[in-house]
Amino acid sequence: MKIKALVGAALLAATTFSPAAFAEEVTLRAVSAFNLGTTFSREFEAFVDWINENGKGVVQIQVVGGPEAVPPFELGNAVQSGVVDLANNTTAFYPNLVPTGDAIHLAENTVQEQRANGCYDLVDRIHQEQMNVKFLARAGDGMGFHLYLTKPIEGPDLTGLTIRTTPVYQAMFSALGANLVRTAPGEVYSALERGAIDGYGWPAQGVLDLGWDEQTKYRVDPSFYNVDVNLLVNLDVWNGLTDEQRAKLEEGAAWMEELNIKNAEINAAEYAKQADAGIETITLSGADAEKWLETAQTEGWAAVEAVDAALAGELKACLTK
Ligand code: 173
Incomplete structure (x- = not known):
């Protein structure tokens, strides 16, 4: 013992x-x-x-x-x-x-x-x-996610743009025609500085924290996901x-x-700070906004379903209204 x-x-x-x-x-x-x-x-x-x-x-x-x-x-x-x-x-x-x-x-x-x-x-x-x-x-x-850009877009068409991604934005942005580069957050600033990317996916909050506002010209609204x-x-x-x-x-x-x-309150304050830092908002509206959000949801779920249809069904049933 x-x-x-x-x-x-x-x-x-x-x-x-x-x-x-x-x-x-x-x-x-x-x-x-x-x-x-x-x-x-x-x-x-x-x-x-x-x-x-x-x-x-x-x-x-x-x-x-x-x-x-x-x-x-x-x-x-x-x-x-x-x-x-x-x-x-x-x-x-x-x-x-x-x-x-x-x-x-x-x-x-x-x-x-x-x-x-x-x-x-x-x-x-x-x-x-x-x-x-x-x-x-x-x-x-x-808190939702946004697309942030160094050049403007007219509508929900990302053809010809190279965008920094993670799995969050992958299905949506690729369906909208973007070329995607997956990086950790730590690599975004230098990729923007070098012109290796035309933009990046990121949440509503945190852009200024990382100094990315210096390299960011536009935020695309509406936000998507949580x-x-x-x-x-x-x-x-x-x-x-x-x-x-x-x-x-x-x-x-x-x-x-x-x-x-x-x-909700912090998002609003963050948008105001982004505007003060010179980031312009591109607001998609009407059919463009609908396409943006519809693509986000449809492509997002399709990607999860492709991984495991049964589990995706269970998750969707309790995560969506
Ligand atoms: O863009 C990202 O790196 C990303 O996917 C993420 C997710 C949650 C919080 C912050 C960033």
């Missing part, structure tokens, strides 16, 4: 994560796919502060870093394997692991509605089964926590998801 216990303790000491049975307070190591201090780490950092304030003696979070710590497109693998315990990441950065993840930003209902109608449980189950992570919480809800930036916890780590630790993290998750309500 004694030897077994000693070997067990030695093995545990060799891992970065100390299970709850041996430590009253556990510290999770977290990495963000987005630069710390910028828009898409905002809710994550608020969540970390909330946990570190309200979880004393139970659970704490240590932020290891942002994209400089783990490259954004590698972060999914890092949290899957347990190299990091908790990740702030968007489905567009881990399509290799959860190929139907694109469905989440096609949602027409809120995160709170998805919790109530069972959709959150479905999304969580898919993440657990396919990626070995607990889908703890979602930020970004209530941003998803998710807190993911390695499933082995999650399962090793006590009920109290899990409950504290879930309490923090619900608190963080309430912050999504502020997005």
Whole structure:
């Protein structure tokens, strides 16, 4: 018995994560796919502060870093394997692991509605089964995506334009005729500066954070979809926590998801700042706007259906009205 216990303790000491049975307070190591201090780490950092304030003696979070710590497109693998315990990441950065993840930003209902109608449980189950992570919480809800350009367009025709993309915009922009280049956010500024791209897909918020306004002339309205930036916890780590630790993290998750309500107001403030920075708005209207939004939804769902028709059907049933 004694030897077994000693070997067990030695093995545990060799891992970065100390299970709850041996430590009253556990510290999770977290990495963000987005630069710390910028828009898409905002809710994550608020969540970390909330946990570190309200979880004393139970659970704490240590932020290891942002994209400089783990490259954004590698972060999914890092949290899957347990190299990091908790990740702030968007489905567009881990399509290799959860190929139907694109469905989440096609949602027409809120995160709170998805919790109530069972959709959150479905999304969580898919993440657990396919990626070995607990889908703890979602930020970004209530904020759409836009196309930003260095040259004007007349209507919803992107023929001849080279646009920086992620899986979010891929189906829509390619159906509208664009050439696409997939890059992490960190490469957008220099691609614009070099003239390698004529524009990029990006959410309503965060352009100024990254200094991209210097290289951006136009934003195309209306916005489409709903941003998803998710807190993911390695499933082995999650399962090793006590009920109290899990409950504290879930309490923090619900608190963080309430912050999504502020997005409408923040979007409006961000549009005003973009205008002040000289970004002009190209507003598609009438049939052009209809084509823009219709293409977004139809092509977006077609891409998810092509991955897994049955799962796409289940997701669509609880994500759309
Ligand atoms: O454009 C992107 O890099 C992207 O897909 C995304 C998704 C969520 C938040 C910010 C960017």
